[in-house]
Amino acid sequence: MEIALEYAKGNSLGSYNLLPDYLHKLAEENPGTLAEIETEYNENIGNRFKYMFLAMGASIMGFEHMRKVVVVDGTHLRGKYAGCLLTASAQDGNYQVFPLAIAIIDRENDNSLAKAYPEAKHCACILHLKRNIKTYSKDKNLGFLVAKAGRAYRLADFYKIFNEIKHVNASCAYYLIGIGFEHWAHSHFPGRRYNIMTSNIAESWNAVLREAREYPMLALVEFIRAKLMSWFSTRGSTISASLDNFTPKVMEILVVNFESSAGFEVKKIKHLEYEVRNKEECSFHVDISKRFCCCFEFQLLEIPCQHAIAAAIVAKVKVDSLVAEEYTQNAMVAAYVGSVAPVIHTDNIIELTGQLSELDMLPPSSRRPPGRPRKKRFLSRGEVRMKTPRRHTVCSRCKGCGHNRATCKTPIS
Template identity: 55%
Template sequence: MLLKFIPNTENVVFISDRHSSIYHGISKVFPAARHFACVLHLKRNIRTSFKNKHLCYLVGKAARAYHLSEFYTAFNEIKTINPSCADYLIGIGFEHWARSHFPGNQYNIMTSNVAESWNAVLREARELPIMPLLEYIRSKLMTWFAERRNVSKRERGRITPRVSEIVQANFEESGGLHVSTINNMEFDVKEKNGTSFHVNLNTKTCSCFSFQTLMIPCAHAIAAAITEKISVESLVSDIYILDKLASAYTDVVYQITDAVCGIEQIVEGGTGNLKIFPPVTKRPPGRPRKSRILSTGEIRMKTPSKRHFCSRCKKTGHNRATCKVAI
């Protein structure tokens, strides 16, 4: 049913934990779409299978490298430390886990998927009967959509808050860069160590490959834009503007009272005294689970213990009943 809302094109990218059923489903329903492995799950598999934390670091470094030279520097180190791990990564396919080899648009902004979000939101509500549970979900969606529709009114500027943070971080890194003009809108940007990068503001590209991959100006592009007195925000792709974010939530979620009445009228008018019963199910033995099953290599985070605070000595860790100052 996802195909009714998301087209089968090369611009669509699915990121998963490489489960075989996901591979099968994508190849069947979205044959033109691209598939990328989640780096977090990949690192967990490496840690579980090869018992080496440094390998996890190198895999993450190779996966997030923009330039081929950076990728092979990290991958050759992986091959030296553990050839079996290198063979495992080759078997996956570089184009499925390395940014420098991936032909599609992966971007660099990830959010928790909708299943994880609802799993946390419905922690208490999942114990409710079916109708109150549905009403809770509808009310939560209505609130979320309304808040995100108004994001363009609350925020200042042209781009979304997350992208604005990335641009600000790149702006701080651009302070020590030396910019020389090559041609109209083309610049030679040098770092303090002497490394040179070619920036073209017309095509919005940089030889570091970060600019054209993320479609967010890198530190080199920002330094060139400041020299040319061009607005940095104008170099950010239109996919990151606030209007695009707000347009994703243009639909309004209404109450379901009128809709339910309409369904009842249709049922009564079409089939007479039709009674719809719930499906026959058998409850499994034991208590129902309240927490999800952890994936491979995932560690359950412990809830921090509550700290006592004495209102008289103003120190944490003290209990007023036993504190000498309080007594």
Template identity: 50%
Template sequence: MRKVVVVDATHLRGKYAGCLLTASAQDENYQIFPLAFAIVDGENYKSWEWFFHKLLSFLPDNDSVVFVSDRHASIYQGLSKVYPLAGNCACIIHLKRNIKTLFKERQLGYLVSKAARAFRMGEFYTTLTEIRSINQRCADYLVDIGLQNRTRSHFLGDRLNIITSNLAESWNSVLRDAREYPVIPLVEFIRKKLVSWFTSRRDVVKDVDAGLTPKVNSLLAASFEICGGYDVRKLDNDEYEVQDLKGASFVVSLTDRSCSCFEFQKLSIPCSHAIAAVLKANVKVEGLVGDVYTIEYAEHVLPPVELNTSNQLADDIAAISLHPPVTRRPPGRPRKKRFFSRGEVKMKKTHIRYCSRCKGNGHNRATCKQAV
């Protein structure tokens, strides 16, 4: 499992309100792997600190762990106390939305995202120069808020391919309807969802013989297609110079599993330059892929044990008298749709007009050549 954890909170819409805190990662096939979830009264410092303490029981604090989140102050405060050694990164999407809100130029959002995703510092500062030529205040703002936790090129840990909190957003989308349920049905919905996910994923990977996941194999196949026509020269033992079609030269070390484009070491997957060097050296590319991408799936999720009496519970749990949380239900009918984040806008639906023959009389609208 890649030790890059995305944490997020989403509001519940049930009778007693509250928040659902989640921690998710990606499995070896680039799929969502929920690690933990908790139902709390609200998104605050005490809730996040308690949640991180529970997470600490199976995810130890060390410098190889990286957390990705939005810029909520309570998350930062909880991580600094419970996970002081772990890295902390801000979601690039949230940064992009904030830039769009503060500065009105349309192209700034694209350039900020491009700068944050750059693998090399040279690419980052080239894009930063473009941003500075459009809006000096925007460039100064990016430098002032810090680059280490908001850009891929300046981050010192292993962030791999996870640079946004889209994992958590996708998980929240799965739970969209279930967030109206009471606590027990909500937890049971999550358990059944995990059971179905893990079962289907085992069926997909059980017949794979290469040792790598289908997603990684597809990425390697794409790199094989890109490297066609690259000029490769051997410099030393397992060290090669690779020149791409644009004339740019890169140094690949198969021993160190590195490339001067930094994509190889940042993602732990050979880039197109490394693939060209592999073909020159006549070695197997599977041996250069990081161990986190090998197939080894988790155990199944068991259903809860039915307990008839409180005597079967642990003493510290049986003595607790549980009551509903003290919350005030807001007036009006609960919202079905969420509020948009700052800087996020609703996309307008495009309506297509068809000719008079396409008014539901068995005519195929998709293939109508007379559509207006």
């Protein structure tokens, strides 16, 4: 398999030697692109590859129109040489993956991540947290409560659910306290994480790169470049054809909130400030001028909640004006206005990697362990892989009698 892969995608050794020239040309064809390689020198051997970083100019330019939440994740390479692929991604206004940058490192550790975003607020994935909770109890309701507490917008709602967690499993509650509420609970987070409560953005991007992680280094980077080129082209065309003011995903949310606001009682407090009572007679304070609702959904998502919509209708304020700019079609157009161009004269790149005999830059010293690389990831503790049901093959010689081929007794004509 490795031999066939090298015939198709190029030689793994030669791939590293061509990488510096490839990245240089890629940066020339795509203005604003950041591409760096770091090597380590050995007197007896020469330069060895150590780290690589790449951020396309189109991604850098498009990030200006994104909500400032970045999901960083790492996944192992499965080629001849060991390494780890780090990805940094955002989420566009239509809740789609927006890749920002990639890096190839020797391995994922504290040294490779300690200096990243020192002033940013860090938070945990709620799904990974639920998996860890299974070590404390097999009760599925416990994981549900943790996720519910993490997604709660109001402090009162959070503590109500968290007290229930303490009642169900005290050890789990102390574990969550040890993590720090600000790292996993929406209501305690000091910044804005919007709807991004999981690392699904990074997981989805890793799934796209699953097969490419077996490729030689140059072929892997070229696969990522081609994928970005396709996404920027396709999404840019789709957005231009839409007539709505906002992205399809946000329009769905607005429609649901608008329908839910029917029948609410709205009373004016003062200019653009209202008391809104829902059908359960619960009271909510809405200040349209500050884009505030005491349910906290409005200000944390920057999309009008059902209470804010009810107040806006009475105040004769356009609901469109209360939605964050990052969710608009104009922002989406600006985010994908850039393009990702290919490197010129790369048609014979596979042949070149196979013909190189004298290397200026050697691959990393660490090689993948012997044996066939794993196709499936290791399961987290407590995680169960679902079994795929066996296919029922219908016999063809009995003209669709419905019997399984192995048990069919119809004689062969």
